Amino acid sequence: MPTGVALRAVRAQLFDAAERVLLRDGPSGLTSRAVTTEADCAKGVLHRHFDDFDGFLAEFVLDRIEKLDEKGLREAAGTGTVVDNLTTALTAVFESVAVAIVPLVIFRDELRARLRREWPAGVPVLTQAAVMIGGYLKAERDLGRVAEGADVETLAATLIGATHLLYADRTAPAPEIAQVRKVVETVIGT
Structure with a gap:
């Protein structure tokens, strides 16, 4: 996704993407790259909204x-x-x-x-x-x-x-x- 393009409801989009990855690929397939790829956004988007991947996962759960x-x-x-x-x-x-x-x-x-x-x-x-x-x-x-x-x-x-x-x-x-x-x-x- 190009820089500067606004994402609507980023958290919800990332959480929904994480759920799809988790259901499809299991816990071992749930990586920040898999989530952002599934959400169709740049990897940096996740890190702008969460301190780190475990912080993202805690909020997701x-x-x-x-x-x-x-x-x-x-x-x-x-x-x-x-x-x-x-x-x-x-x-x-x-x-x-x-x-x-x-x-x-x-x-x-x-x-x-x-x-x-x-x-x-x-x-x-x-x-x-x-x-x-x-x-x-x-x-x-x-x-x-x-x-x-x-x-x-x-x-x-x-x-x-x-x-x-x-x-x-x-x-x-x-x-x-x-x-x-x-x-x-x-x-x-x-």
Whole structure:
């Protein structure tokens, strides 16, 4: 891209490019050059907006966490069935960039250290998904649609872990909805 040509929404353009590279090429293919090539801009553009590549990656991960639809799931409380709502939410989380972010965070020490400043525990995207699911389950428990004594935090973490195992191999086809539903039914005890 020629110098002097303005880019609109540079951060969003770079984050979207990073997501496409991460999904297509995995964590090892996610380089600053790959991102700027995918975004169709000069490499210097990334470095004008971020201190370094790990700083870019940390903001990318936090941006993708914000995109989890926590509000939509909470608003589903009391509607449909708990199993259907959870199956839909878990499928949305794991068919997003979430599964690809996990190894990126695990294998980049500097990225993980930067994320710890804002996200002190767990793998950020999975931890936020567990918080989202836990909040939904609490709302359903309050409505009497989940067992009164249910430990919703443990249920949420179990749902995230079990569903992550279904989606962990990014090179394999995505699991069938019926497989996700079976995990939800088993964990929730329906």
